[in-house]
Amino acid sequence: MGGSSPKTYESFDRVAAQERADLARSEWDDYKTRFAPWEDRLIAFNKDPGVEERAVESARAGAHNQFAVGVGEYRRNKMRLGESGLLDEGEKRGLALAKVKASVQAVNDARAYTEDRREKITSGGLGTAAARRNA
Amino acid sequence: MGGGSKDPAPKVHPEERELAKIAKEQWAEYKSKYVPLENEWMNEVAGYDSAQSHERARNLSIAEFQHANPNRFAEMRDSVGAGNAYKGSGGFGEALKTMDNATQVSNKASLGVTDRYARGIESVIGIGQGVATEGLMGLGDVAESAVQGRIDNLKNRYEWEQGKRAMGGAFVGGASRYGLSKFTDKGDK
Numbered sequence: 001m002g003g004s005s006p007k008t009y010e011s012f013d014r015v016a017a018q019e020r021a022d023l024a025r026s027e028w029d030d031y032k033t034r035f036a037p038w039e040d041r042l043i044a045f046n047k048d049p050g051v052e053e054r055a056v057e058s059a060r061a062g063a064h065n066q067f068a069v070g071v072g073e074y075r076r077n078k079m080r081l082g083e084s085g086l087l088d089e090g091e092k093r094g095l096a097l098a099k100v101k102a103s104v105q106a107v108n109d110a111r112a113y114t115e116d117r118r119e120k121i122t123s124g125g126l127g128t129a130a131a132r133r134n135a
Numbered sequence: 136m137g138g139g140s141k142d143p144a145p146k147v148h149p150e151e152r153e154l155a156k157i158a159k160e161q162w163a164e165y166k167s168k169y170v171p172l173e174n175e176w177m178n179e180v181a182g183y184d185s186a187q188s189h190e191r192a193r194n195l196s197i198a199e200f201q202h203a204n205p206n207r208f209a210e211m212r213d214s215v216g217a218g219n220a221y222k223g224s225g226g227f228g229e230a231l232k233t234m235d236n237a238t239q240v241s242n243k244a245s246l247g248v249t250d251r252y253a254r255g256i257e258s259v260i261g262i263g264q265g266v267a268t269e270g271l272m273g274l275g276d277v278a279e280s281a282v283q284g285r286i287d288n289l290k291n292r293y294e295w296e297q298g299k300r301a302m303g304g305a306f307v308g309g310a311s312r313y314g315l316s317k318f319t320d321k322g323d324k
Contacts, residue, residue, distance in 0.1 A: 009146040016151035023158055030166075035263025038177070042256045051249065058189060058245050063238045066197075070234035074227065091227055098231040105235075106242040113246045121253060 046121050052114040059106035067099045173262060180255030188252075189245045196244035197237055 045051065071087070079085040087095065182188065 008143040010143045012146065013148040013151040014145050016148065016155040019152075019155035019159055023155075023162055026162065030170075031263050034170075034173070034177070035260060038256055038259045038263065042253070042260060045253060045256065055246060055249065059242045062193065062241045062245065066238040066241060067234045070230055070237065074230045094227060094231060098235060102235040102238040106238055109239070109242060110246060114249075117250060117253060121257070 042121065046118055051118075052111060055110035055114050056107050059110040060103055063099060063103035063106050067095070067102070071095060173259075176262075177259055180252065180259055183252035183255050184249060189248050192244040192248045193241040196240050200237055200240045 075085040075087070
């Protein structure tokens with residue numbers, strides 16, 4: 001009857017361990033529900049060819065708008081001086097050339113920049129990328 | 136029978152239970168206090184790439200461009216103001232340069248808006264990873280992303296672009312003056 005071996009105990013408290021496990025589950029569920037979709041969003045963003053298309057389209061539209069505004073201002077200034085508000089042939093040619101050049105540069109920048117951003121995201125984040133670009 | 140089971144007995148450890156209880160309370164506090172802020176931040180980031188955001192940034196960059204280059208616009212007006220001499224004064228060329236600069240600056244601003252969106256997504260993911268590994272850490276990331284993202288993507292990039300253009304402008308201006316003086320010399324002869 002006697003002589004039983006000394007009583008041994010588990011190395012941890014089951015109640016506390018269960019509470020910690022429940023907590024870990026709750027945190028993980030929260031991550032999956034609220035944050036994991038953002039990972040998917042970033043991946044989709046980085047793969048989306050529409051990002052570049054929109055940037056290019058926006059660059060073209062921007063050039064068009066800025067030149068329209070600039071020419072309007074130039075013509076108004078001429079008219080204020082009693083000159084004709086119309087552009088002469090030389091000015092029209094110069095304007096067309098400058099507009100195409102500006103648009104091409106803006107579009108090229110948009111393409112290069114978008115590609116650069118894609119690479120930076122893939123290789124680990126824009127924070128350091130922006131710092132490098134602005135250095 | 137007398138030996139009984141060899142399984143170890145459950146252990147009661149008050150300190151472990153207290154720590155688990157505290158962790159649970161921290162999680163509850165986090166959910167009530169910080170989760171709403173994070174959700175608000177997520178909603179904000181989701182709208183960063185909207186057409187309105189791009190439009191606002193473009194307009195802002197042009198306003199800043201005009202503010203930073205008042206002389207350029209004044210020069211344009213002055214050169215036009217030379218009356219019949221406006222063609223020879225380079226006023227139209229100056230206007231074209233200004234239009235080109237405005238185009239490039241507003242384009243960079245728009246690209247910066249998309250940058251900010253991507254960085255916003257990354258910051259949300261970063262906060263989430265902080266939730267999984269460090270509990271309450273992460274709100275600092277929200278503030279840093281909101282402020283720093285704006286500064287990096289609009290102001291610094293704009294200034295960087297302006298610096299580059301200022302150098303280009305100085306070169307073009309110098310070259311124009313050089314060309315004009317040559318022209319004048321020939322005319323004098």
